[in-house]
Amino acid sequence: xxxxxxxxxxxILQKYSPLGQMIWSKDFNFKARGLALVLDSDEQPILAYDxxxxxxxxxxxxxxxxSAGDSLWSVIFRYDTSAYGIGDLIIDxxxxxxxxxxxxxxxxxxxxxxxxxxxxxxxNLMWFEPLEGSNIRKIILDxxxxxxxxxxxDSRVYKINSATGETIWERNVNDSIYNITNLYDLGVDxxxxxxxTGNNSNSNA
Numbered sequence: 778x779x780x781x782x783x784x785x786x787x788x789i790l791q792k793y794s795p796l797g798q799m800i801w802s803k804d805f806n807f808k809a810r811g812l813a814l815v816l817d818s819d820e821q822p823i824l825a826y827d828x829x830x831x832x833x834x835x836x837x838x839x840x841x842x843x844s845a846g847d848s849l850w851s852v853i854f855r856y857d858t859s860a861y862g863i864g865d866l867i868i869d870x871x872x873x874x875x876x877x878x879x880x881x882x883x884x885x886x887x888x889x890x891x892x893x894x895x896x897x898x899x900x901n902l903m904w905f906e907p908l909e910g911s912n913i914r915k916i917i918l919d920x921x922x923x924x925x926x927x928x929x930x931d932s933r934v935y936k937i938n939s940a941t942g943e944t945i946w947e948r949n950v951n952d953s954i955y956n957i958t959n960l961y962d963l964g965v966d967x968x969x970x971x972x973x974t975g976n977n978s979n980s981n982a
Contacts, residue, residue: 787804787805788805789802790811790842791803792846801845802846803842803846805826807830809826809830810827811826812863813866815867815874821841823840823866825866826840827861827863834860834881835861836854836855836861837853837861837878839854839863839876840852841900850900851900852902854895862879862881863876863878864892864912865877865913865926867916869918869939872898874897875895875896875916876897877893877914877916878892878894878913879912891908891911892912892913894906894937894942896939904941906943909928910935912928915927917963918965919936920965921969923937923938924936924937925971932975933950934949935948960974
């Protein structure tokens with residue numbers, strides 16, 4: 778479990794027993810938010826958080842801990858003065874971690890958003906690839922271990938080779954009779970067909 782004090786952004790990581798008793802609590806004495814959490818095959822927690830300690834915008838950290846709450850390794854996404862966050866975090870059966878990463882740039886006073894997908898294994902960044910769309914929100918794996926993801930605000934769906942980060946195909950769901958401005962969820966069936974849902978928030982449409 779990760780929680781945050783909204784006033785000073787002090788983050789904690791806690792472990793509880795099946796009966797609700799606290800086993801341990803790790804306090805982070807810096808400004809951060811615990812945003813996503815997965816467990817690897819050894820049941821070790823992997824936490825994604827945005828760190829606000831620096832003089833510029835937040836940077837993203839993906840950190841693996843052991844079962845006692847001690848840090849084992851971390852991967853940091855901080856390439857410029859942009860702000861970085863997490864859209865989704867998943868892990869496969871071989872402990873490859875896949876992160877949907879959000880980037881906010883301010884260019885000439887305008888907010889510009891970008892999306893990336895990264896693969897991490899044993900604390901090493903395997904690949905880091907940009908996506909065309911904005912605001913990545915969900916990643917899943919199909920039965921062939923390909924990644925399927927969507928970017929929410931521009932209604933793009935992607936199938937990605939999980940070994941290389943190469944985009945296999947990308948579709949804009951606005952090919953329907955409606956201008957679908959927001960995607961909200963997706964799934965993959967046993968035949969690896971991709972199913973998505975979203976809506977148009979324009980009341981005049």
